Amino acid sequence: MKKIINDPAAVVAESLRGLAVAHADLLRVRDDPALVVRADAPVAGKVAVVSGGGSGHEPLHGGFVGPGMLDAAVPGPVFTSPTPDAVQGAIAATTGPAGALLIVKNYTGDVLNFETAAELAAAEDLDVRSVVIDDDVAVKDSTFTAGRRGVGGTVLLEKITGAAAERGDSLDAVEALARKVIGQVRSIGVALSAPTVPHVGEPSFDLGPDEIEFGIGIHGEPGRERIPAESADALVGRMVEAVVSDLPFESGDKVLLFTNSMGGTPQLELYLAHGIAERLLAERGILVERRLVGPYITSLEMQGISLTLLKLDDELTQLWDAPVRTPALRWGI
Amino acid sequence: MKKIINDPAAVVAESLRGLAVAHADLLRVRDDPALVVRADAPVAGKVAVVSGGGSGHEPLHGGFVGPGMLDAAVPGPVFTSPTPDAVQGAIAATTGPAGALLIVKNYTGDVLNFETAAELAAAEDLDVRSVVIDDDVAVKDSTFTAGRRGVGGTVLLEKITGAAAERGDSLDAVEALARKVIGQVRSIGVALSAPTVPHVGEPSFDLGPDEIEFGIGIHGEPGRERIPAESADALVGRMVEAVVSDLPFESGDKVLLFTNSMGGTPQLELYLAHGIAERLLAERGILVERRLVGPYITSLEMQGISLTLLKLDDELTQLWDAPVRTPALRWGI
Amino acid sequence: MACTAEGVAAALRAAAEVIAEHRTELVDLDRAIGDADHGENLSRGFTAIVSALETGVPETPAGVAKLAATTLISKVGGAAGPLYGTAFLRASAKLGDAAEIDVPLLLDALRAALEGVQARGKAVGGDATMVDALIPAVSAAEGAADGTIADVLTAAADGADRGAESTVDLIPRKGRASYLGERAVGHMDPGARSTALLLRAFAEAAR
């Protein structure tokens, strides 16, 4: 393993130090438990939007803290969900009478730890609600499993609920909006190589020189199936089919298309894939009205991409377009 | 080689198609020769700022086209400078009576091809000037060699000259400003792994499991020396020393610190390195007043980072802060 | 060793050593069907328990168990943190203010731990989780109710070993491994394995 790190156990703390000094205008970082909090938190009268999860997916979530998006992010160790006291710390630092929405990705660890934190907050008479995002179509959804994972849709969910909270929506409204977004966003990911977790020192899985993991998660968990390497046209076609057929998205639907790099994919390839996805959606009569292209929810240095589609309506489009100012997403301000 | 591509010969054209459709509000892409041009070009009365070079360094240069930065970018094949007729096309599409500044990275191929294009433009009575950026301290500067390479400083140069052109500065002024920036910006890069050029299909160099290439270029050209892998503290310390001692940067200097990912470095490590660099500069009394952290000038999927320092004064700071709206850099609008 | 507060603390220290020794094994099991952190998560948690005990051992076995619970909850994260944390919390609640744990109390505590894990994680037997180690551990412990504390814990550890072994052939239906479906068959569940290791460490400590 070659990495630009010191002690593997200190990677998250040291990285957060860099984030703090680079973006002191937007956020503050606290140590032990680690927290990233909006510089002007708590914002009076505003619903707090809080998210978090294991580290290694940067810019998710710390890179999305700032006006128009998250009030706080709770980074756990690499690929390991944070503990309830950390989540509680984030709630305490951001939440007033307007309450807070916790955005939780559907992983057993995240769900359990955020659940516990929400219970503790309720005991302190704070109005805290949780939504669980599970947009990954790679995983069979069933009440007999842990269910679908939360992946790329999380970024869109955080932007849109953040915008609603920023304009002053009530907790009821923000929560309802979040559930609506979760209901109409779907994603699929692929990996061409594995990430290496610093404290492990070896790649999280072994992939042959001509193999692709189709339906990969963001923690190096294996996906739906292993397929032979194929052309970008074929691979993106397979991904579009998986996402579109799931909701399903239909001819005439207006959508946001999010083409995400898993970390190690050159931007040259990312835009190439994005162009193919746009073309395939156009062929199906699906109208791409907004797009996001870049490394926004990653798996360390893993090479691969994910595609996320969100069905848009006027309200969602307006909230997507609303100003946002965070380390990783910024427009309008 | 595993890549998300179709025909290796079509990678750049197909990727540009994705860029065009993703950012139709900002730019247009033309084919054969490939060009990326601001959507509202030519902007009346404005000095055009044009850059370009081999592809594979994205977002450089196409991702910096838009208000406040470049008027056009000329992408060559991967790691190969574009031809004079392409550069000429970019000049023709953007340049009016106010003239154009060509920003050229100091590589023999870029210099020769842009030189030829400038001669052709002069023959058509257009006022076209060129500046050559050569900020890489890894290379010994000497009139007996090709000289220093243009690397990270290019991003800062394009932002600052773009801002000056946008506010209406004359070509003389923009050119003088560019030379000033070139005089006070320095960079150094390191690689932990090699990029793989699509038409080659193999890594551009072989690096042992415990080796780091110190002083790497952005084309997989080997660097100053090969060193054993070391801690982030040691490595960033070595990089800061190389950059600071070169200009030199001194106690009391105000600077912009740009911590760049070469493409495949996880953001977790990038911010960790950034934090160390800020600390080491503070220890030397150098005042970091602005910063940029992210993958802005890359070498495909190469793992590694570069550090760039630019000495600031009020004018440069103001131009850095000026609004910019491009696919990869955006603030204030 | 008597099952006083000090005895429980000693058992936890012994468990911390075992977890440290098996850190890589647990990471590798998790690497195969999860996200390669189970060993790292538990080491972090048990190291923290040992430190917490250094600043003072609580007065009752229940107090020690509660300290373990809160430490695991606040240090481990992931799925294992809340699950093991809940197990110790429920066990602690059963132990009340007893100065020493006897066999009936131990059985109550073990049952409470299992119920806690199931209440929190909603897994049943056969889902290929730590529950598959805990269920046979509790029944084996109940079968050894005539013996000493050490006998009961040894029986529990034996049961947990068999349970962990049984997860190799199961299709996981809870936790991260469930994403893999049939591709996870052939791999032992890391949480089931760590449950077996912990019970074995407690059993050895009780000798």
Next chain:
Amino acid sequence: MACTAEGVAAALRAAAEVIAEHRTELVDLDRAIGDADHGENLSRGFTAIVSALETGVPETPAGVAKLAATTLISKVGGAAGPLYGTAFLRASAKLGDAAEIDVPLLLDALRAALEGVQARGKAVGGDATMVDALIPAVSAAEGAADGTIADVLTAAADGADRGAESTVDLIPRKGRASYLGERAVGHMDPGARSTALLLRAFAEAAR
């Protein structure tokens, strides 16, 4: 073959084949001390020359050389594009409106090509570039001035081969390889090698 426009066109087609055959070799030489594209760049350029000739062969040798020059300039990019482009452009200027190239004209053209490359790229002998193949090529050609066109080109190719070989021991002072300094010693310069390949192809075509 007579050195008419058609003859020069045939020589360029032969050169295109040789470059295609040696594409990987040139990429590998450039991979070692540069950016691994020299073979790719030249193949792109010579393939384009062959296509351009398909739509019609210009009337004079100078016209053919000029077509080659503009095609290389507009298709190759990198350092090699403008350099080889300038070489053909200067050679074309020397050829004037001659219908066929004789030996003195060929020598003039070769000298002009070398001067063009040096004017554009500022390299001198010993800098480990294509100039190190061109200089001995031109002197060897001059030494064979009594022979046929084929003799002159064969001598030039032999000289270029020796020149290319000589770059192995040099510390590069121009182009991308100069960044490497002493680390480039032991590697042949890709541009010098391609110059030798091109001259050999021309010589064979002239037989």
